[in-house]
Amino acid sequence: MVAKAEPDGYTILVNSSAHTITPSIYPNLSYDVARDFAAVAAVGNVPNVLIIAPSKGLKTVQDFVAAAKAKPGSFNFASVGIGSAVHLSAERFRLSAGYEAVHIPFKGGAEALTEVIAGRVDYYFCPIATALPHIRDGRLLGLAVSSPMRASTMPDLTTTLEAGYPDSDYTFWIGVFVPSHTPAEIIAKLHEELQKALQAPAVKDKLAALGVEPMPLTTADFDAQVKQEIARYATFAKAAGLKPN
Numbered sequence: 001m002v003a004k005a006e007p008d009g010y011t012i013l014v015n016s017s018a019h020t021i022t023p024s025i026y027p028n029l030s031y032d033v034a035r036d037f038a039a040v041a042a043v044g045n046v047p048n049v050l051i052i053a054p055s056k057g058l059k060t061v062q063d064f065v066a067a068a069k070a071k072p073g074s075f076n077f078a079s080v081g082i083g084s085a086v087h088l089s090a091e092r093f094r095l096s097a098g099y100e101a102v103h104i105p106f107k108g109g110a111e112a113l114t115e116v117i118a119g120r121v122d123y124y125f126c127p128i129a130t131a132l133p134h135i136r137d138g139r140l141l142g143l144a145v146s147s148p149m150r151a152s153t154m155p156d157l158t159t160t161l162e163a164g165y166p167d168s169d170y171t172f173w174i175g176v177f178v179p180s181h182t183p184a185e186i187i188a189k190l191h192e193e194l195q196k197a198l199q200a201p202a203v204k205d206k207l208a209a210l211g212v213e214p215m216p217l218t219t220a221d222f223d224a225q226v227k228q229e230i231a232r233y234a235t236f237a238k239a240a241g242l243k244p245n
Contacts, residue, residue, distance in 0.1 A: 003031035007182035009190060013037065017045075017173045018083055020229035024237035025083045034230050039223035040176040040187055041194045044212035047147035048089040048125040048172055049157065051140045055119050061143040061163045064123070068099035076102040078112035078124040082242060085172035086112075088233075089125035089146040091240040093160050096168035116140065127172070128153055129211030146170045153211055173215060175222060191219045 005011035023033045031037075050061065058064045068075045077094075079087035082105060094101055104121055106112040109130060115121040117139050128151050134140040135154075144160045145151050148169045160168040176194060178187060197203055198214075217225065 002177065002179060003036035005179050007179040007186075009178060009182055009186035011179070012040070012190070013177040014043070015175060015177060016085055017171060017175075017229070018085060018088075019175070019177075020226055021083055021088060021233040021237060021242075023230065024234045025242050034227055036180050037177040038180045038182055038187055039219060039226050040178055040190045041219065042215040042217050042222045042225075043174040043176065043194075043198065044207055044215045045147060045171050045173040046085075046211050047128045047145040047151040047213065048086055048170065049128045049131050049135075049145050049151070049154070050093065050123060050143045050160070051116060051126050051131050051135070052123045052143065053117060053119040054138065054141050056122065056141075058141075058143070061158065061160065061165075064143055065097045065099060065165075068097070068101060073100040073102065075099070075122045076104050078116060078121045079103060079105050080107070080109050080112060081105050085170070086125045086127070089170040089172065090123075091242070092170045092236065093125070093146060093165060093168045095236075095239060096160070096165040127211060129209065132211070147172070147213070149213075151211070152208075152213060174212070175226070187219060 002011055002013040019033060023029060052058060058067055077090050079090060081087065112124050113126060116124045117134065125146055128145065131140060131142060132153060135142045142154060142157055144158050144163050146160050146169055148159065148161065148171060150157065150159055
């Protein structure tokens with residue numbers, strides 16, 4: 001709908017970073033992600049944390065990888081569907097660390113979380129705000145975050161990059177887009193007003209409670225990042241063998 005809408009600034013798409021891998025998983029889309037949309041602003045990014053049940057007896061991310069490699073294909077991991085941010089976080093880490101694991105897609109995050117807490121599923125790259133209460137009460141153990149930078153809500157927790165796994169990061173962002181032929185002055189106005197809204201105390205508090213980290217990019221920088229990710233994730237999708245449900 002947004003791709004084919006009048007480019008007048010009144011029809012807006014809010015989407016996650018799955019936006020940039022969609023064309024690599026679904027080749028017959030009725031729109032072109034790179035051609036049909038113009039980026040307006042990034043709302044923020046949400047770190048995903050690698051969680052396991054303490055009963056697994058693995059204390060560090062290095063212990064985890066060693067155990068996964070010791071029994072190839074014996075580990076499984078949860079997601080909320082093919083191409084979701086939590087799925088992509090898990091696959092990028094798996095490819096970087098060099099082990100095999102079975103993907104188990106669930107209909108929702110609550111079910112996935114329950115299965116990991118129970119130990120029936122080995123691990124899950126969960127949005128940090130969802131996992132945090134369970135980590136604090138000891139029902140889950142957080143091993144690393146997949147974001148490029150540490151999470152402000154758990155600053156002592158390493159990133160997968162810091163843990164020694166290159167090209168394992170995945171930025172789970174939320175962004176705002178309009179049809180590609182929207183006039184530059186309209187895009188600039190939308191960007192300006194969104195930045196004002198993101199600085200409002202009530203909005204900042206709400207986003208912080210959801211584990212959303214600021215992502216202060218210019219429109220040009222965000223647009224460039226989106227296009228780079230489309231190309232980058234085309235290669236990654238092939239390497240990971242990602243296919244539609």
